[in-house]
Amino acid sequence: MTVVKNICCIGAGYVGGPTCAVLAYKSPDIKVTIVDLSEARIAAWNSDNLPIYEPGLDEVVFACRGKNLFFSTDVDAAIQEADLIFVSVNTPTKKSGMGAGMAADLAYVESATRRIAEVAKSPKIVVEKSTVPCRTAQSMRTILEANSTSEIHFDILSNPEFLAEGTAIKDLLNPDRVLIGALQTESGIEAQNALVDVYTHWVPKERVITTNLWSSELSKLAANAMLAQRISSINALSAICEATGADVDEVAFACGKDTRLGSKFLKASVGFGGSCFQKDILNLVYLSTQLNLPEVAAYWQQVVIMNEYQKKRFVRNIISTLFNTITNKKIAVLGFAFKKDTGDTRESAAITLIKDFIQENARVAIYDPKVEAEQIYMDLSEPGVVDTQKQLEKNIQICQSAYEAADDADAVVIVTEWDEFRDDQLDYEKIYAGMKKPAFLFDGRLLVNAAKLRQIGFKVSVIGKNELAGTA
Ligand code: UDX
Numbered sequence: 359m360t361v362v363k364n365i366c367c368i369g370a371g372y373v374g375g376p377t378c379a380v381l382a383y384k385s386p387d388i389k390v391t392i393v394d395l396s397e398a399r400i401a402a403w404n405s406d407n408l409p410i411y412e413p414g415l416d417e418v419v420f421a422c423r424g425k426n427l428f429f430s431t432d433v434d435a436a437i438q439e440a441d442l443i444f445v446s447v448n449t450p451t452k453k454s455g456m457g458a459g460m461a462a463d464l465a466y467v468e469s470a471t472r473r474i475a476e477v478a479k480s481p482k483i484v485v486e487k488s489t490v491p492c493r494t495a496q497s498m499r500t501i502l503e504a505n506s507t508s509e510i511h512f513d514i515l516s517n518p519e520f521l522a523e524g525t526a527i528k529d530l531l532n533p534d535r536v537l538i539g540a541l542q543t544e545s546g547i548e549a550q551n552a553l554v555d556v557y558t559h560w561v562p563k564e565r566v567i568t569t570n571l572w573s574s575e576l577s578k579l580a581a582n583a584m585l586a587q588r589i590s591s592i593n594a595l596s597a598i599c600e601a602t603g604a605d606v607d608e609v610a611f612a613c614g615k616d617t618r619l620g621s622k623f624l625k626a627s628v629g630f631g632g633s634c635f636q637k638d639i640l641n642l643v644y645l646s647t648q649l650n651l652p653e654v655a656a657y658w659q660q661v662v663i664m665n666e667y668q669k670k671r672f673v674r675n676i677i678s679t680l681f682n683t684i685t686n687k688k689i690a691v692l693g694f695a696f697k698k699d700t701g702d703t704r705e706s707a708a709i710t711l712i713k714d715f716i717q718e719n720a721r722v723a724i725y726d727p728k729v730e731a732e733q734i735y736m737d738l739s740e741p742g743v744v745d746t747q748k749q750l751e752k753n754i755q756i757c758q759s760a761y762e763a764a765d766d767a768d769a770v771v772i773v774t775e776w777d778e779f780r781d782d783q784l785d786y787e788k789i790y791a792g793m794k795k796p797a798f799l800f801d802g803r804l805l806v807n808a809a810k811l812r813q814i815g816f817k818v819s820v821i822g823k824n825e826l827a828g829t830a
């Protein structure tokens with residue numbers, strides 16, 4: 359029976375960092391070393407100012423860092439020491455070449471796998487943790503087997519991560535399920551059991567699911583695709599609500615009460631973002647196309663098409679409400695992260711919206727409580743433009759508070775549902791007083807009480823709600 363005593367995690371990002379920190383926290387008998395090529399990232403993990411904002415993360419890291427949790431750039435030493443290696447490197451959508459814009463770029467997974475093959479001096483269990491297209495484990499296995507000897511045997515497991523940003527620590531401490539896929543050979547099953555034993559340090563055994571490798575890989579893509587599909591479904595309905603006077607919150611509530619549907623992931627919004635949903639659906643589309651299943655590909659593609667439509671629809675509504683032009687108007691954008699309680703901006707709806715506002719020659723004032731100015735400039739820059747920041751500064755202003763952003767603005771646009779933007783937290787009377795009149799407010803997150811803000815004097819427009827609803 360294999361007992362895991364030493365774990366290495368390659369990739370100290372949003373997935374690897376929190377996941378392995380919780381693992382160390384819950385398993386004092388296991389030494390966990392998280393490695394990364396980025397010296398800056400590792401230095402931040404070793405400092406008081408961790409590179410990722412995630413509620414509860416500081417407490418977990420500070421409790422075990424230096425005891426059984428280590429952060430290092432010495433990738434080779436950590437690989438050599440470990441019995442089990444998590445590969446948690448980034449797998450962005452390919453920007454060029456075959457499958458560009460659709461398929462995942464597996465260059466980082468491949469290079470981490472090759473590194474393991476090159477430097478390992480003893481048997482290892484290699485665990486694919488990054489979200490990857492189906493059959494990546496097979497490629498990893500081919501690379502590792504081509505380099506293994508009779509003394510060095512590699513087992514490959516798939517153990518996708520289901521944490522959501524903003525609630526990562528809660529999700530990791532109390533997961534709905536942990537999924538571990540393995541080749542159903544004697545040694546594959548032994549490796550699978552070894553990882554089951556690691557998780558059952560704190561996860562009840564019945565929540566640890568074991569499957570074959572391919573089921574595990576596909577389940578991760580499927581779960582994300584189905585979650586995103588629910589959001590696109592409610593967003594599609596939000597358009598009907600606006601046109602008819604139905605209220606999307608009421609529709610979601612009524613549907614969610616059906617226990618077969620459930621209430622989660624039915625919040626209409628300006629569009630989903632984050633590093634996973636779009637990427638994973640596009641992976642599924644690519645896979646379906648490759649498998650010659652065009653109808654299946656088109657089915658999933660529609661979830662992404664609807665998401666793009668929702669963002670464009672929101673922008674169109676803003677422009678038409680502001681008398682068909684936003685040229686030289688000041689738009690205050692509240693929130694830049696793709697959801698609340700994270701500083702992550704990957705695929706955030708804010709990026710698409712603001713780029714559209716800039717195209718229309720608006721002046722955009724942006725405030726987000728957690729996103730750094732540098733990140734905002736990076737996200738808004740267009741490829742090939744030199745001196746991006748200077749160019750952008752003509753159109754955007756990065757603010758330190760919602761009040762500063764809204765000062766003298768024609769419109770306030772709520773893009774991220776940060777609690778501090780709620781009407782019981784932010785002083786909307788003060789915001790109103792400082793704005794141009796009429797003062798418009800667009801709520802892309804169903805966050806504020808529109809009736810209350812209308813009483814102040816705002817002209818309010820909310821996704822999935824029609825101001826005249828209920829009056830007919
Ligand atoms: C997602 C999955 O939830 C997680 O299991 C997986 O491991 C990674 O991808 P994440 O992207 O971190 O997690 O956040 P999530 O809470 O799923 O939100 C994704 C996007 O959907 C956000 O932009 C969020 O604002 C939006 N959303 C979510 C809605 O618009 N409406 C909802 O009802 C829920």
Ligand code: ADP
Pocket residue numbers: 368369370371372373374393394395396399433446447448449466467469470473488633
């Ligand atoms: P995710 O959201 O999947 O965790 P991130 O981009 O936040 O993605 O993190 C992935 C991390 O993996 C990055 O910090 C990157 O530097 C690191 N990384 C990529 N390739 C390697 C490699 N071969 N060895 C070590 N670290 C790597």
